[in-house]
Amino acid sequence: MPALVTIGIVAGVFMLALKLKAPIGFSFLGISIILGLLAGMPILEITIIIGKRLIAFETLRLVGIVYLISLIGLVLAKAGVLSRTVDSLRILISDRRIGMVIPASLIGLLPMPGGAMLSAPMVEEGSRDFDISRDRLTFLNFWFRHIWEYVWPLYPGIVLSTGLLEIHASKLIAPMWPLTIVAIIVGGLIGFKGLKLSKPDEMITGSKIAAFASFMKLTWYIWTVVVFVLFFGFDILPIVAICAMLMLLFAKYPSREKIVFLKNALLWKVLTLVAGVMIFKGVLESSGILGSLTDNLGAVPDFALLFAIPFSIGFLTGVNSAYIGLGFPLLLSLFLPSGGGFDAGNFALAYSAGFAGVLLSPVHLCLSLTREYFDAKWGGIYRYLIPSIAVVFVFAIGIMLIF
Numbered sequence: 001m002p003a004l005v006t007i008g009i010v011a012g013v014f015m016l017a018l019k020l021k022a023p024i025g026f027s028f029l030g031i032s033i034i035l036g037l038l039a040g041m042p043i044l045e046i047t048i049i050i051g052k053r054l055i056a057f058e059t060l061r062l063v064g065i066v067y068l069i070s071l072i073g074l075v076l077a078k079a080g081v082l083s084r085t086v087d088s089l090r091i092l093i094s095d096r097r098i099g100m101v102i103p104a105s106l107i108g109l110l111p112m113p114g115g116a117m118l119s120a121p122m123v124e125e126g127s128r129d130f131d132i133s134r135d136r137l138t139f140l141n142f143w144f145r146h147i148w149e150y151v152w153p154l155y156p157g158i159v160l161s162t163g164l165l166e167i168h169a170s171k172l173i174a175p176m177w178p179l180t181i182v183a184i185i186v187g188g189l190i191g192f193k194g195l196k197l198s199k200p201d202e203m204i205t206g207s208k209i210a211a212f213a214s215f216m217k218l219t220w221y222i223w224t225v226v227v228f229v230l231f232f233g234f235d236i237l238p239i240v241a242i243c244a245m246l247m248l249l250f251a252k253y254p255s256r257e258k259i260v261f262l263k264n265a266l267l268w269k270v271l272t273l274v275a276g277v278m279i280f281k282g283v284l285e286s287s288g289i290l291g292s293l294t295d296n297l298g299a300v301p302d303f304a305l306l307f308a309i310p311f312s313i314g315f316l317t318g319v320n321s322a323y324i325g326l327g328f329p330l331l332l333s334l335f336l337p338s339g340g341g342f343d344a345g346n347f348a349l350a351y352s353a354g355f356a357g358v359l360l361s362p363v364h365l366c367l368s369l370t371r372e373y374f375d376a377k378w379g380g381i382y383r384y385l386i387p388s389i390a391v392v393f394v395f396a397i398g399i400m401l402i403f
Contacts, residue, residue: 003292006038007316014362018378024368025272032276032283039287046283053282054275061237062274066117066369068240071265072221073121075247078261085218086126091211097192100126104144106222109152116145116366117270118222120373131196135380140191142370142381143388147183149320149355150176157320157351164328165335167342172351175344175399179352179392186391190384221247270372277363281317302334306346306400307353314357318364323354345403352396356389 010031017027029050036046053059075081089099103122107115123141149155153169162169216223221243228234248258309330313323327350328335334346358364362378371381 003289006035006289009038010035018362023269023272024362024372025269025274025276028273028276028280028363032280035280035287035289036283039289041283041287045286049282049286050279053279056278056282059275059278062278062365063271065237065240066270066274066365067265067267068237068244069117070267070270071244071261072118072240072247074261074265075244075251077121077125078253079251081218083125085122085215086128088211088215088218089126091206092208092215096126096129097188097195100130101140101144101187101191103219104141105147106219108145108148109226116142116370117373119145120370124374133380134374134376136191136195136384138370138374138376138381139384139388140187141374142367143183143187143191143385145366146359147180147187150179150183150352155320157324157355160321160324161328161347161351164324165332165342165347171342171344172347175348175403176351178395178399179348182392182395183388186388190388267372270369273368273372274365277318277365277368280363281319281322284316306331306334306350310350310354311357314354315361316357316363318358318361318367320355320358323357324351327354343403345400348403349396349400352393356393359389360385 013034014027014031017030018024022030032050033043033046036049037043085103086099089102090096093099093102100123103126104116104119107119120141124137127137149157151173152158153173158169158172161167161172165172224243225236225239228239229236248261251258253261309327310323313327314320317323331346331350335343335350337343359367360382362368367381370376371378
């Protein structure tokens with residue numbers, strides 16, 4: 001069966017499962033089996049892949065990270081840390097809407113799976129006094145978590161691209177700075193439009209220096225992760241584990257209640273979602289569908305090719321490294337012309353196209369986890385997400401034409 005038809009069937013089944021409100025983790029399991037069967041894989045092989053993915057280190061690592069992030073959020077909310085953090089931001093930043101999304105932007109500097117879950121409780125706390133829907137709240141947390149991915153040199157997408165093209169990160173980032181700026185502006189224009197306070201604004205006064213010191217102290221766990229993961233290269237899992245255990249250890253609650261925290265952080269819908277996504281990716285990689293898909297797109301003109309290949313792979317996998325690792329090798333001649341040099345415009349277009357697919361993908365852990373956390377509706381989220389991505393991509397086309 002042609003790759004495009006297979007993908008269409010799988011996507012249709014998945015959307016039907018979402019409409020019927022089937023558990024999203026099990027929905028991913030179901031479409032993984034369907035994908036494997038349509039690709040001609042024996043059921044035994046599919047079963048083995050599912051089993052291997054369930055016990056794979058990367059799957060267990062992601063489950064561990066998401067669990068620990070949930071635990072941190074639970075302890076912070078119970079101890080009142082989130083409300084005090086938001087109060088500090090309200091003193092530092094007069095515009096409450098901006099203060100609401102600052103935590104998501106800070107977490108966005110951390111290249112960690114499911115990172116939007118870490119900022120979600122603080123964004124939610126900052127939204128308490130707004131008349132805001134769960135869909136819009138999901139968009140704001142998710143969007144501002146990802147504004148730096150075009151330019152932050154520690155993200156896997158940039159790191160992989162520098163290795164693949166053998167070009168310094170500064171040359172890759174240079175044409176894409178406008179995309180981050182546009183993403184910030186668009187996120188504000190679309191995400192804040194018509195947003196009103198649910199009650200009269202109460203001005204919080206105080207020393208900005210004291211508020212800044214309080215904010216830094218209250219968000220110590222963020223800075224701990226930043227220092228040890230970004231500057232010293234530690235893996236995110238043990239650092240988040242240490243932060244979570246320290247919070248539990250010093251929290252002024254009886255041991256019995258701390259055990260309750262450990263139990264309540266086991267969000268089974270979220271954890272099965274992580275496992276389901278990893279299973280789907282495993283079957284997708286083994287099915288050969290991605291290779292066939294790129295072959296089917298081989299006759300597409302260059303301009304469309306720079307969009308179609310990265311976007312398709314990004315949407316199917318929800319991972320930056322996938323569209324770069326699988327798609328960019330097919331586009332090397334468009335990035336590095338035979339005459340020499342580097343076509344920064346083509347690279348910016350392809351990178352933003354792939355990232356657009358990642359942002360729209362329900363397989364993207366941050367999107368699925370944030371939607372689950374806020375109990376938002378897919379249609380409502382995409383109502384904000386699609387026009388925002390479209391505007392950024394239009395500017396990416398402009399960059400291609402300029403460079």
